[in-house]
Amino acid sequence: MDVKDFDYELPEELIAQDPLLKRDQSRLLVLDPETGAMEHRHFYDIRDYLRAGDCLVINNTRVIPARLLGAKEETGAKVEVLLLINHGGDNWETLVKPGRKCREGARISFGEGLLVGQVTKVLEDGNRMIHFSYQGIWEEVLDRLGQMPLPPYIHHQLADKNRYQTVYAKHDGSAAAPTAGLHFTPELLEEIRKSGVEIAEVTLHVGLGTFRPVKADRVEDHDMHSEYYVVGQEAADTINRARANGGRIIAVGTTSTRTLESVAEADGTIPVKSGWTKIFIYPGYQFKAIDGLITNFHLPQSTLLMLVSALAGRDHILKAYREAVEEKYRFFSFGDAMFIKPREK
Template identity: 45%
Template sequence: MQTKEFYFDLPAELIAQNPSEKRGEDRLLLMDRASGEYKDLTIRDFPSLLEEGSVLVVNNSKVRKARTYAHTKGGGEVEFLFLEENEDFSWKCMCNKNKKQKEGKKYTFFDSNNNLITSAVLTKKNDDGSVILSFENPLDEEFFSLVGHVPLPPYIKREDTFSDETRYQTVYSKNIGSVASPTAGLHFTKEILDEIKNRGIEIAEVTLHVGPGTFLPVRSENIEDHHMHYEKYTIDAKTAELLNKAKAEGRKIVAVGTTSVRTLESAADREGHIEAGSRKTNIFITPGYKFKFVDSLFTNFHTPESTLLMLVSAFSSKEKILNAYNHAIKEKYHFFSYGDAMFIR
């Protein structure tokens, strides 16, 4: 299957540059997974669409202020996106101006008051385009709070603001480690979650730390040639027991976001039994994939030719999803991280 088959024309004005004025007031497109029929609703309608006894699975990963700006000896500025820490306390990062960066080059990091915080040396350039930065001392979260920025995706054409520190996090985020938000969860307020619980629906939390693979484009002509980045996920024993019991009883498993889908489908064995633990996954779900655990999907509208659009297409069909997307464009839904949502059941 070719990547270009997942292209659609999206007017730039429909790419949400800011969140809605109030969390939980976005639009919702309800779609039948089998028939492809759809209906225009709002997020406030979502709790009433869930069957009693269902389990809503959310990703509680918290976004790190992982985008930083470093200075070079010559006075230049380089942007680094911190991906993950290595065992020797060095960090794997992505950077702009990658070709100009050389092994042995030194960088300094300052806070907003121009106070020197720390320095680093580029010790390795990896084949995947990432680099390794080695620091004088191990970094802690205070470093990111002092020098970091909210890692808004590149299609948001503005600098991050103070409001992004809360609006680009889900209300249930707790385990820090993502470089992009599991954005489907941004729609939920504590009040909406309480309403869901009051309808007899359990909420299960898993953790998948979102890596750069969620926004990197598919550059291969054929989707089979694309390789996903690895991401770390965790499902504790209590949550695995809850999920397996619900599945055995025939209750619906509703995944909030593609990250929750990738977590559940990675953790499920061939018999559809969830295994607890912490592991890494590079699962790439495309049309033809047979879902082992997830029954319904709450998700945002995704970018053309993206791995996320391919996953959503696998959950229904490419034709049905693109048809629903064309309707959303016609009705001027907002797309991507700060945009509106779909519920596919």
């Protein structure tokens, strides 16, 4: 399968640079995966497509301000560090720019010495292991010095860091937001609960690899990044109960989808499980866990576009994207949403 089969034309002015003031006012393209039929609604209308007994699965990861701007102690050269994975204590796997200036032993100062990092190892892929030293509480230091690691297509920092968090974010660990969830408000979630829809929370810490382009020519040759997930007892029980009672499982975002599909047994049962996943979902994949999907509009030739194409069909997805462009939908992380309806059983 050729990566170029997942390309489409997108005018740059349709790439959303800021979130809407009211989260649930974004537009919603509703797609029928069987017929390709489309409806144009607003996100708050999502409640019209959910019914009592369904289960909405959300990813409660929290984005950390993982972008740190500092300087080498020896030379004063500017250095950017992106926190990727915590390896215990104050030891982090990081992406350093420019990496060539930060060999093993190099010390980097942030906030005039409030935080100091020392490179302890250069990894095979070029990432750096860094041990951090500081006074006080790590989360408070990071909140003071760090910036949100926004995607490369967003050209300025946010005035309010919380706009790059879902309203249900709980567990620190992501370098990028699970953006399909950004459209929900507490009020909308409460309305959905009151309508008889169950809400299950899983965790998948989104890595910067989510922005990594597919460099292989063939889809099958792409190597996915690895991300850490947790599916707890309460979430597993809620999802399995809904499925057993005939409810539909609606994933909020590709991260929730990848979590459920990583752990699901052949019959769709969700076990209690945690670990690392590199699951790569593209057309031909047989979904076990989810029935429908709430998602954003994804980059051309991206693994996320391949995932939604696996669920709704590449032709239907690309046609929907063309219509979204014609209708001037807002694209990517701060853009509008799509709902891929469950197929009728």
